[in-house]
Amino acid sequence: MSTVSLPLSEPNVEWRLPSRGKVGMWCLIAAEAGIFTIFVVAYLFYIGKSVTGPMPAEVLELPVFISICLLSSSATIHVAGKALARGRVVAFQFWWFVTIALGLIFLLGTAREWHRLIYAHGLTISTNLFGTTYYSLVGLHSFHVTVGLLALSLVMTFALLGKVNQAYAERVEVLSLYWHFVDAVWVVVFTVVYVIGA
Amino acid sequence: MSSDAIALVPSRVSSRPIVEVLHDWIVTVDHKRLGMLYIGFALLFLVIAGIEATIMRIQLAVPHNTFVSPEVFNRMFTMHGTTMIFFVAMPLVFGFANYLVPLMIGARDMAFPRLNAWSFWMTAFGGLLLYFSFLGGNGLYGAGNAPDIGWFAYAPLTARAFSPGHSTDYWTVGLLISGFGSIGTAINIIATILCMRCSGMSLDKMPLLAWLNLVMAGMVFLAMGPLSAAQIMLIVDRYLGGLFFDTQAGGSAVIWMHFFWIFGHPEVYILVIPAFAFVSEIVPVFSRKAIFGYPVMVAATVAIGFVSLSVWAHHMFTVGMPSYGNAFFALTTMLVAIPTGIKIFNWIGTMWGGQLRFATPMLFCVAFLFQFLIAGLTGIMLSAAPFNWQLSASYFVVAHFHYVIVGGILFGVFGAFYYWFPKMSGRMLNETLGKWHFWLFVIGFHLTFDFMHIPGLLGMPRRIYTYEPGRGWEIWNQIVSIGAAFQAIAILVFVYNLVVSYRNGRPAGSDPWDAWTLEWSTSSPPPAYNFAVLPTVRSRRPLWDAKHPEDPDWKYE
Numbered sequence: 001m002s003t004v005s006l007p008l009s010e011p012n013v014e015w016r017l018p019s020r021g022k023v024g025m026w027c028l029i030a031a032e033a034g035i036f037t038i039f040v041v042a043y044l045f046y047i048g049k050s051v052t053g054p055m056p057a058e059v060l061e062l063p064v065f066i067s068i069c070l071l072s073s074s075a076t077i078h079v080a081g082k083a084l085a086r087g088r089v090v091a092f093q094f095w096w097f098v099t100i101a102l103g104l105i106f107l108l109g110t111a112r113e114w115h116r117l118i119y120a121h122g123l124t125i126s127t128n129l130f131g132t133t134y135y136s137l138v139g140l141h142s143f144h145v146t147v148g149l150l151a152l153s154l155v156m157t158f159a160l161l162g163k164v165n166q167a168y169a170e171r172v173e174v175l176s177l178y179w180h181f182v183d184a185v186w187v188v189v190f191t192v193v194y195v196i197g198a
Numbered sequence: 199m200s201s202d203a204i205a206l207v208p209s210r211v212s213s214r215p216i217v218e219v220l221h222d223w224i225v226t227v228d229h230k231r232l233g234m235l236y237i238g239f240a241l242l243f244l245v246i247a248g249i250e251a252t253i254m255r256i257q258l259a260v261p262h263n264t265f266v267s268p269e270v271f272n273r274m275f276t277m278h279g280t281t282m283i284f285f286v287a288m289p290l291v292f293g294f295a296n297y298l299v300p301l302m303i304g305a306r307d308m309a310f311p312r313l314n315a316w317s318f319w320m321t322a323f324g325g326l327l328l329y330f331s332f333l334g335g336n337g338l339y340g341a342g343n344a345p346d347i348g349w350f351a352y353a354p355l356t357a358r359a360f361s362p363g364h365s366t367d368y369w370t371v372g373l374l375i376s377g378f379g380s381i382g383t384a385i386n387i388i389a390t391i392l393c394m395r396c397s398g399m400s401l402d403k404m405p406l407l408a409w410l411n412l413v414m415a416g417m418v419f420l421a422m423g424p425l426s427a428a429q430i431m432l433i434v435d436r437y438l439g440g441l442f443f444d445t446q447a448g449g450s451a452v453i454w455m456h457f458f459w460i461f462g463h464p465e466v467y468i469l470v471i472p473a474f475a476f477v478s479e480i481v482p483v484f485s486r487k488a489i490f491g492y493p494v495m496v497a498a499t500v501a502i503g504f505v506s507l508s509v510w511a512h513h514m515f516t517v518g519m520p521s522y523g524n525a526f527f528a529l530t531t532m533l534v535a536i537p538t539g540i541k542i543f544n545w546i547g548t549m550w551g552g553q554l555r556f557a558t559p560m561l562f563c564v565a566f567l568f569q570f571l572i573a574g575l576t577g578i579m580l581s582a583a584p585f586n587w588q589l590s591a592s593y594f595v596v597a598h599f600h601y602v603i604v605g606g607i608l609f610g611v612f613g614a615f616y617y618w619f620p621k622m623s624g625r626m627l628n629e630t631l632g633k634w635h636f637w638l639f640v641i642g643f644h645l646t647f648d649f650m651h652i653p654g655l656l657g658m659p660r661r662i663y664t665y666e667p668g669r670g671w672e673i674w675n676q677i678v679s680i681g682a683a684f685q686a687i688a689i690l691v692f693v694y695n696l697v698v699s700y701r702n703g704r705p706a707g708s709d710p711w712d713a714w715t716l717e718w719s720t721s722s723p724p725p726a727y728n729f730a731v732l733p734t735v736r737s738r739r740p741l742w743d744a745k746h747p748e749d750p751d752w753k754y755e
Contacts, residue, residue: 015397015398017392017393017394017395018392018393019393020309020310020389020390020392020393020394023309023388023389023392023393024309024310024313024385024386024388024389027384027385027388027389027415027419028381028385030416030419030420030423031381031384031385031418031419031422031423032423033419033423034419034420034421034422034423034424034426034427035423035424035426035427035430036427037423037424037427038423038424038427038428038457038460039427039431042427042431042442042453042457045450045453046442046448046449046450049448049449049450050447050448051447051448124439125434125438125439125440126438126439126440126441128441128447128448129441129442129447129448129449132434132435132440132441132442132449133442136430136431136434136440136442140430
C-alpha cells in the first residue's frame with residue numbers, strides 16, 4: 001500500500017516475493033480451518049441427537065463477557081503490532097500485555113463454564129452426544145487459545161528482556177495473524193454452540 | 199556454472215567416521231538430504247508393504263488355503279493399505295517435492311528448513327508407531343496385535359468393544375502424527391514456491407512440476423485437516439468415552455465414512471498430481487519438445503484439485519444415500535474425467551512429432567499414459583451408481599484403485615527415479631537393468647491387475663481370506679498371484695540397480711538428459727547451497743535459452 005508513495009524508481013524491475021512467514025501462517029490457518037470445519041459439521045449434525053440429557057437449552061448460558069474479551073483482544077493485538085511497526089516499543093509492550101490478559105480472562109471464563117457444567121449439571125464428554133461434541137469443539141478452540149497465549153507470552157518475555165524491536169514487526173504480525181484466526185473461529189463456535197445449538 | 203566450486207565435497211564426506219555421517223543425516227535441515235530420507239524411508243516401507251501383499255497373494259493363490267489365519271490376513275490387508283498410502287506413496291511424493299522444488303525454482307533451500315526436518319521425523323515416527331503395534335498392540339488385554347480394521351477403519355470396528363487392546367490406537371495415533379508431518383511439508387512446499395522463486399521466475403514461468411506440487415500441497419490442507427479431525431474424534435471415543443461413532447448413543451457410523459472419504463478421495467489426487475508432475479517434466483525432455491499447452495495443463499490441474507474435493511461420497515453409494523446425493527456424486531466424479539483427459543491429450547500432444555527417445559524414464563511414462571487411461575475408464579464405470587451397487591467392495595474395485603496407484607502413480611515415480619537418480623547420486627542408473635525392471639514390472643502389473651478385474655465381475659468380494667473352489671475364481675486368482683511374483687522380482691531388480699549404480703554407475707555429469715530446467719544447471723549431486731550464484735530466468739526453459747542463445751524461448755512465450 002505504501003509502494004505508491006515510494007520516491008525511488010529502479011531502472012531494472014525489482015524482484016519481489018511475498019513474505020514466507022505470512023504465507024506459511026496462511027497455510028497453517030487453511031489446514032486448521034479444515035480441522036475446525038469437520039468439528040463444526042459434527043456439532044451441527046449431532047444437534048438434537050442426544051438420547052439422554054442434559055440438553056444444551058437447559059444448561060448453556062451465553063458467554064457474552066468472555067466473548068467480548070476475546071474479540072477485543074484482536075483489536076489490542078492489532079494496535080500492538082502497529083505500535084511496534086512504528087518503533088514505539090513501550091506502547092507495543094502495553095497492548096501486547098493487554099492482549100494476553102484478555103486471552104487469559106477468556107480461558108478462565110471457559111474453565112468456569114466447564115466447572116459449572118461438570119459439577120452442577122453432570123455433563124461430561126461421555127455423558128451424551130451434546131457433551132462429546134461440545135467439549136471437543138470448545139476444547140479444540142480453547143487448546144488453540146492456549147497455544148496462542150503461550151506464543152504471546154514468549155514474545156512478552158523477550159519484549160521485557162528488551163529483545164523485541166521494530167525489526168521484528170513482521171514476525172509479530174505473523175503471530176497476530178494466528179491470533180486473529182483463533183478469534184474468528186470463536187465467532188463460528190459461538191454461533192454454532194450457543195445460538196444455533198441452544 | 200556452479201559445478202567447479204564443490205567438486206571436493208563428496209570425497210571428503212566419505213572418509214569421515216560412520217557415526218559422524220549418521221549424525222549429519224539425523225540433524226540435517228538440507229532439503230536434498232531430507233528429500234532422500236523421505237525416499238529411503240518410503241522404499242523401506244515399500245518392501246515391507248510389498249511383503250504383506252505377497253503374503254495375501256500366496257494365501258489367495260488356491261482355494262481353501264491355510265498359509266495364514268483369517269486374523270493374520272485381516273492384519274495384512276490393513277497394514278498393506280495403510281502403509282502403502284501413508285508411508286510409501288506420501289513420503290515418495292514429498293521426498294521428490296522436497297528434493298526437486300527448490301532446485302527447479304532456483305532456491306537454496308525450502309522456506310522453513312527446520313519445519314522440513316520436523317515434518318520428516320513426524321512422518322517417520324508415525325510409521326514406526328504403526329509398526330510398533332506388532333509388538334505393543336497386545337496391551338494388557340492379550341487381544342490382537344497389528345490393527346485389523348481395514349485401511350479406512352469403518353465404525354464400529356474401531357470401537358473399544360470390537361477392537362480391544364491397543365492395535366487401533368497405534369493406527370490412529372500413527373496416522374494423526376504423520377498427518378501433522380504432511381501438513382508441515384505442505385506448508386513448506388507452498389511457502390517455498392510462492393516466496394523463494396529465483397529472479398524472473400513469475401508463476402507462468404515455473405516448471406510444471408512446481409505448479410503441480412503447489413496444487414498438491416494446497417489439497418493436503420483440505421484433505422489432512424478432516425483426517426486429523428476424524429482421528430482426534432476417534433481418540434476421544436476410544437480414550438475419553440466420547441460417543442461420536444457410537445450408534446447406540448445416537449452417534450453415527452456413516453459420518454466416519456464421510457469424514458474419512460473427505461480425506462480419502464482428495465488423497466488419491468494428492469498422490470497422482472505429483473505423478474502427473476513427473477510425467478510433465480520427463481515427456482518433453484524425451485520428446486525433444488516443450489510441453490504442449492502449458493497454461494491448459496495448469497488450469498486442468500487446478501480444476502482436478504477443485505472438482506476432486508466434491509466427489510468423496512462415490513465411495514459410499516452402497517451405504518444408501520438419497521437419490522440426489524447419488525446423482526451429485528456420480529456427476530462430479532465423471533466431471534473429473536474432463537480435465538484429466540485434457541492432460542492425457544496434452545502429453546500425447548507433446549510427444550506428437552517429437553524425436554522420441556525411449557530411455558527407461560520415458561518407458562515408464564508411456565506405460566503410465568496407457569495404464570492411467572484404463573484406470574480412469576474403470577473409475578468412470580464405478581462412478582455410475584447402479585454399476586457401483588453391483589461391484590462395490592468387490593475385486594473389481596481393488597483392481598481399479600491398484601491400476602491408479604500402481605499403474606499410474608508408481609509408474610510415474612519409477613520414471614522419476616530413473617530421471618532424477620543421476621542428479622541425486624551423480625551416477626546413472628544402469629539402463630539394461632532398468633529395461634529388465636520395466637518389462638518385468640509391466641508384465642507383472644498386467645498379469646496381476648488386468649486379471650484381477652475378472653473375479654470381481656464374477657462376484658468375489660475383497661478382504662476375504664479364502665474362497666470355495668468351483669466358483670470359477672481359481673484360475674484368475676492364480677494368474678494374479680503369479681503376476682505378484684513378477685512384480686516382486688522386478689522390485690528386487692530395481693533395488694539391486696539402485697545399489698549397484700550408486701556404487702559403480704556411469705558418472706552422470708550435471709546434465710545427462712540434455713534437459714531444460716534449473717536443477718540440471720548445477721552439479722550432480724548438487725552442493726549444499728545448490729547454486730553458487732542464484733540464477734535469473736526469462737522463460738520456462740532457462741537451460742534451453744542458455745544452450746541456444748540464437749533462438750531462446752523467451753522470444754516466443
